[in-house]
Amino acid sequence: DSRDAQNQHHFIDEKLDNELAALAKSTRSASSLADLKNQVSSHMTLLVSMLNEKRSLIEENNQKLITDLAKAQARIAELERSAESYKDKLNQQRSKSLQDPLTRLPNRAAFDERLMLEFNRWQRYGTPLAIAIADIDNFKAINDTYGHIAGDKTLQVISSMLKKSLRATDFVARYGGEEFVILLPQTEASSLAEPLQNTKNKIQAIPFKFKDNDIRITISIGAAVYSGNDAIKSAFERADKALYIAKQDGRNKVVIDNKKR
Secondary structure, three states: OHHHHHHHHHHHHHHHHHHHHHHHHHHHHOOOHHHHHHHHHHHHHHHHHHHHHHHHHHHHHHHHHHHHHHHHHHHHHHHHHHHHHHHHHHHHHHHHHOEOOOOOOEOHHHHHHHHHHHHHHHHHHOOOEEEEEEEEOOHHHHHHHHOHHHHHHHHHHHHHHHHHHOOOOOEEEEEEOOEEEEEEEOOOHHHOHHHHHHHHHHHHOOOEEEOOEEEOOOEEEEEEEOOOOOOOOHHHHHHHHHHHHHHHOOOOOEEEOOOOO
16 A cells, blocks of 8 residues: 555655746746736646646545554454453363363372472472372272262262362362372471371261261371482372371371472
8 A cells, every 4th residue: 555655655746846947947938927827827726637637645644554453453353352351261171181170189290290399399499399199098998888979978078178178379180080189388397296186186077967867087198308319200209108008007198308309
């Protein structure tokens, strides 16, 4: 459009130049004052007509530019809305992909992301970092005796209690099956047992009732603290071993790995 407008202006400018040259020539060749006046009047009429044409062209081009810009702005606004909508949908899909649909807790993929973040922070700043693995005791027996609906309800209730009983800065995720993982930033080994014992006790006190039977459901917890030259999975493996000891020792216990690394 700009090129077309430039060509039109160039064409009118050439006509103006030619008419001005013709006016100059007529002025020089006029044989009398009356002839000069007639020549000038004739050329001036053409010049005014050409200038009006040029002005109309400028106004037309300006109006077209304003219209086109308004359309472009509307289109950009539409594209921005679409982009925001797609971004929201992508964020929702990402959130769903990182969330366990049953318990609404973060899932294993979300845990892996958060573990990497906390591990890097621990490596860089040396801030304390602890990890715990919690497992529902005798969960298979609940499913076998009362059905999977009861098992699902158990997972949901315990998930809610795990989240409520820990700090807002702690991270709780469903790792798989009846197993949960907990990241506890800014937590030293000396202060790790108390919050985990409190959580275990609160879960033990939940009044479960299945098919008119009052059931006591418990969890076992194994925990460890990152130290020394730990790799990202080292403390997790020690916490898993501590959980195994808690299970072997009668369940409904908290066992913390105290080995120095």
